[in-house]
Amino acid sequence: MQGVYIVLVALVAAASASELKEVTNSSVRIYGDKIKALLEEFKKNMNKPQYGLPALDPLEITHLDLNINEQIATVKGALDDFKMLKLSTFVVESVDLDVFGLKLTFNISLASLDISGAYDIDGTIQGDLLHIYGKGPFDVKLGDLWASGVILIGSNHSFIYLKQIDLDYHLGLFKTDIAGLMGGGELSDVLNQVIDEFILTAAEKYKPEVAGVISDLIISVANKLLDGVTLGDILGLINGKTTAAAV
Template sequence: MGLHRLLCFLAAVTGFQAGDAALRNVIDDQITAALESFRTHMVDGWPELGIPPLDPRLAGKSYYQPSLHGSLTNLTINQLSTFTIDNVHSNILFLTVDVSLGLPMLDFAGNYDVRGAIDILPIYGTGPFWMDAFDLKMSIAIKLGETEVGLGVSKLDLNFDANSTDVHFGNIMGGGDMEDFVNGVLSSLGPDILQALEDIYVPWLEEALRKEINDILHGSSRDSKDETVNDFFDLLFANMRQSIIENGQDPLSLPSDSDNFTVLLFNTTMEGEVSVSGGHLAGLSTVHRAGNMTLLYVGEQDEVIWGGEVGLIDLEADYTFGLALALFGKDLEFALKMSYVRLSFETDLFLHQANVSFAHCNVTELGPLHFKEKGAGPLDTPLYNILANTLLGELKGLVTSAVEGVICSLLEGAFASS
């Protein structure tokens, strides 16, 4: 039980493509590289894993028992390394990768020995055998997680689906016209034969793919010892800054608002109102990482927790304020400058859920505040100071809400698109 930290992987396997509004990650490229490495190694196999060469593959003896009893011997499987990489899509938030591969044709050749019957039709024969499987689709579902050596493949499932098969048993039923007739009947056995071969072949493929992917992930981490999850967020915030500028969110328009207040003057309680309008907040495009980011994985609960501190610097909010106290009313122009703003966030995400959620995402600190005004004139009195403090509190609340709304929304969007 307990939390397991997944270290040193996102920076090595994730990143951005300049100009994209949505977060992109190059773990797709790493998986593609692993598939290409898998392709080149198929001719030699993986002796350290006890996996023999896979293309061509001499499968030895393979039994099949659909409606017949028989065996295939000296079986050779060819052209598996001609697969095409149709799609690789990773979700770094959910730590999953889905891969689609295509294979125009896979051919099998060997010798057969069969005895039995299909319905009432007796079948027998011994001789050469070949089968072509056309337009195969291979799907690979990968789940990343913590392994003994760090982040790697915790689960990998590979499935085949053939569009059609062409089966031929030479000299079946003694050859001649009966051979052509029976081969037509036996063509229905293609999926059963293919499934029998998959049962032997797929475990090797899955183990070899797992090794190639882990070698890429672990190799990247070894070559990038100084990179951690922090580097991932540095890239995320670089992309976020560009998105804020391109979407016209710096400066950001602030909403109008109003509030009532009371002050005690000359032993008299007086009621007033403050209103704000025409506001803008500048500086959101300074968003950056303000400390070490964390990525925790709770394996027992299948939960991923991202967290950290986000910073902004040199923010400035401009507003027009309306003050009303007793019979007095006046408009002021205020500018509030903040040396820095800090926001803390933490996700609360279970991998079986589809939506991104936050345990919290809120402003935790506003740095030293400085404000200036225009239009106060004779209000530069103790009364003005009371009113100014009321305005300052109102403006701090508006700025806090604006920063939380924009930054938390961008974080959610970045995670959801990843």
């Protein structure tokens, strides 16, 4: 008889675990759909400030100081009249939120991105392999972009923050038209081609380093926006019970 009880308990436990798993998976799907809908609404309003962010499409920056000191390049200078277009054309391929594990998985793509402005730089690429300098207008086109990964969310006295981002990405097109590079002329044209090939190669070769820099930047910006925000606030926003201004 004791054996029968044990079997019954095991069956109940298995059924409960299966039911809990199904409920959890259903909740993940529901939250994923709601987050996707929220992002679609976010895309529609990227031409104006929202969620504590400036207008993102177009993204315009009057002046931006450059001070890059990485393994692949050391560059100092400035960008003026920076303008980025088409950021709002990103596509959310998939997004899921694990509320119990405090984990968000995502996969997004972007067909193209246009950047323009004026530059004034001086620096080196790959150590002392290439000294690069110049001043003038520039246009950059990026294409066939996607990014996927996992965002781990931490909590501190009920307030949440981004703890870690495991990021993967792909860049299929990088095309520059940088006038006045190395004094302009044919050398400038050749260097534009070299930069195009170098960026695409470096994006793959140094993917962990680049992904780390991007992740750290996202975490820094996001955690400033999340200061004083609870998981309940975020879930309320996802469920339409909290406004962006409240968060």
